[in-house]
Amino acid sequence: MTTAITVFDVGGTHIRQAWWLRGGELRTRTSRPSPSFKRFPGATVAELQDMMVRDLCDTVPETPDAVVGISFGAALDHHSGIVYASAPLWGEHSEPYDLRAALASRRPDVRWHIVNDVTAALLHAAAASSRSGHRKVLLATISSGIACRVIDQRQGRIPVDGCGLQGEIGHLPAVAELAGAPVALDCDCGKTGHLAAYASGPGIARLARVLEQREPGRWAASRLGLLTADGLGFEAALRRALDERDELARELLDAATAPVAAVLRTALCLDPEIDEAVLTGGVVHGLGHHYRRALMGHLTRQGLYLTSERTPDWLERRITVTGPGEADSLAGAGIAACAGVPA
Incomplete structure (x- = not known):
């Protein structure tokens, strides 16, 4: 070689x-x-x-x-x-x-x-010395698309099904809600109501357009609305609005992270050998600690039956948000x- x-x-x-x-x-x-x-x-x-x-x-x-x-x-x-x-x-x-x-x-x-x-991202993340003792590692990427993989560190193996696939969560059915009402959006794959339709980078932008249409007054008065009206790109405007604790921006991010939290909650419930769930991708890197705050808010309000009550930090210890390069x-x-x- x-x-x-x-x-x-x-x-x-x-x-x-x-x-x-x-x-x-x-x-x-x-x-x-x-x-x-x-x-x-x-x-x-x-x-x-x-x-x-x-x-x-x-x-x-x-x-x-x-x-x-x-x-x-x-x-x-x-x-x-x-x-x-x-x-x-x-x-x-x-x-x-x-x-x-x-x-x-x-x-x-x-x-x-x-x-x-x-x-590929999982292979790199799993190779870190801090994860050498883990039984299983889940990695989910939230970017222009969404997917995840789980590796069994004891065998060095990423299991796949008969089609050679695993973890295509971006195209699982999902639900989202904005301004107190359900939202139905199309995914880039052409189907309606997939996780990526709401939680990917393009999905969050689509949710923002729905929020603007449903509550134009709130949107126009918000920092997010003002920043985008001034010509700042949506991704940069969302990060700045979150930095400035804009309530509408937080509401938007909460809506986008709710279906991601639902998938992680289910995965950790079904497989308690997952010792760490690693989140990466352009959306996660761009929004940083704001993304984790929103995600953990959902998992704190509605965690795992009994486990979250008896061990309140069980989920907290298993969710990691990476920085670029990790x-x-x-x-x-x-x-x-x-x-x-x-x-």
């Missing part, structure tokens, strides 16, 4: 790239926009896929025994590497796509290793490639 591995983290918004050294160091990081359906609304999915393949292949140096690790933001078969769907990249499209074959066809000189981006899909792609993880 070569000493340095080219690694990519392909998400719905950006493609990140770096060199990964077998000792764990990442060097020469770069970032560029992903060829997604939102960036190229007139392109077909086949055209978007071709753009992706060309982008990845053309940026891999032509060196002997080149090895590439890819963290890919999609639901994929971890047995075969076949990509089933990627709502942030390709919208409603769900025809299976052999990404590895397409890459190998264009660059047969490269050894390609592909893992789901959440799997669960890095780029590093995880390198770990997977170095270990020869097949998918």
